[in-house]
Amino acid sequence: MSIAARFVPDATPLDRAAFPITERWVYCNHASVGPLPRVTRDAVAAVLDAQMRDGCAGILDVEAHLEAVRAETAAAIGARADEIAFMRSSSDGAIVVANGLDWREGDEIILCDNEFGANAYPWLNLRDRGVTVRFIRAPERMTAEVLERMRTPRTRLVAVSYVSFLDGYRHDLAALGAWCRRHHVLFAVDAMQGFGYLPLDVREWQIDFCYFGTAKWLLSPQGLSVVYVRDELVDRLRPALCSWRSVDHPMDFLDYAQPLVKGARRFDGATVNYPGLIGFRESLRLLCSASFQALEGHVMRLSGRLIESARRHGVTVRSDEKSGCRSGIVLLDLNGHEVEALAERAQRSHVGVTVRDSGVRVSPHGYNTLKEMDAVIGLLAR
Numbered sequence: 001m002s003i004a005a006r007f008v009p010d011a012t013p014l015d016r017a018a019f020p021i022t023e024r025w026v027y028c029n030h031a032s033v034g035p036l037p038r039v040t041r042d043a044v045a046a047v048l049d050a051q052m053r054d055g056c057a058g059i060l061d062v063e064a065h066l067e068a069v070r071a072e073t074a075a076a077i078g079a080r081a082d083e084i085a086f087m088r089s090s091s092d093g094a095i096v097v098a099n100g101l102d103w104r105e106g107d108e109i110i111l112c113d114n115e116f117g118a119n120a121y122p123w124l125n126l127r128d129r130g131v132t133v134r135f136i137r138a139p140e141r142m143t144a145e146v147l148e149r150m151r152t153p154r155t156r157l158v159a160v161s162y163v164s165f166l167d168g169y170r171h172d173l174a175a176l177g178a179w180c181r182r183h184h185v186l187f188a189v190d191a192m193q194g195f196g197y198l199p200l201d202v203r204e205w206q207i208d209f210c211y212f213g214t215a216k217w218l219l220s221p222q223g224l225s226v227v228y229v230r231d232e233l234v235d236r237l238r239p240a241l242c243s244w245r246s247v248d249h250p251m252d253f254l255d256y257a258q259p260l261v262k263g264a265r266r267f268d269g270a271t272v273n274y275p276g277l278i279g280f281r282e283s284l285r286l287l288c289s290a291s292f293q294a295l296e297g298h299v300m301r302l303s304g305r306l307i308e309s310a311r312r313h314g315v316t317v318r319s320d321e322k323s324g325c326r327s328g329i330v331l332l333d334l335n336g337h338e339v340e341a342l343a344e345r346a347q348r349s350h351v352g353v354t355v356r357d358s359g360v361r362v363s364p365h366g367y368n369t370l371k372e373m374d375a376v377i378g379l380l381a382r
Helices: 038-054 056-063 066-077 090-100 144-150 173-182 231-236 264-268 274-290 292-312 339-349 370-380
Strands: 084-087 108-112 132-136 155-161 186-190 209-213 225-229 330-332 354-356 359-362
Touching: 038 056, 038 274, 056 274, 066 084, 066 225, 066 274, 084 090, 084 264, 090 186, 090 209, 090 225, 132 144, 144 173, 155 173, 173 186, 225 231, 225 264, 231 264, 274 292, 292 330, 292 370, 339 354, 339 370, 359 370
Parallel strands: 108 132, 108 155, 155 186, 186 209
Antiparallel strands: 084 225, 209 225, 330 359, 354 359
């Protein structure tokens, strides 16, 4: 009997039967790769079958859904459809902004020094253009108070992750967005480790740019990302990846004089990953049907159970435990285990976690159960 089969499911906002991975795994590694729900896998297969059987006609039928998916995506994050672009990865969104703004020598960007590379290198790459990247040094966190202390007349943009990939620290985006708007500083958010089980409201939180891949908490295929650009800022960005789909009438192939299409669609650039897009649509609908508020509540209960169980077993919790800072990612101490040996044990036991020198990163989702959290802690018990 697999370890997953030993647990009687609790009530979960996502139906466990929709996730075949639960048949073999206690899977708590959504901060790395999200498993596909069955309906998502079937939708992707249908797109591939359409291309296999009907070639161009099959793909044109799939492409007809593009604008509807754009509208659904916008509604889920409090945006408008013409503020949404579909690209390849989270870093593409940061690249669009970093390479699109009219930087001046001496401009400053404020960034945490523990960002994942997707939200670091696009900004660091601007240093040879005279832009200064100023780091908030961990363990200090980005707050409105820290920004107030670091701000100078040349501060142009603040970039931050909704949730830290490393230890799950959740930034107060509403407070940071209000500070940035008050000081006329642009606000860019990598939502990769937050949106999917946490709500996201780009309008309410005064976010100027937001970007996230779909293959983690959004339980979707690899190779697709969502980029939000506030409508007032679209024309301020020079399209860094301008291509044939960036113009007003892309099917007029030889009309090179035509203008760029209005809105963030111009950042789509070229052909969208249609299998990924249609798969994402199904997963997004699944998550929206459960509601992000219900998912947040459930995942917070799971992370709370992890923390309580860790304490009972003498395992140190390396994540910030304060309620406003906690997320679906919990970083636990290795508890004396060797990294390779513990990783192999987790794999052998079919317990999905990430094991690194920094600790054991656990990231459950809306179909995981409280009892499964105890199985994770059982790996670390001595």
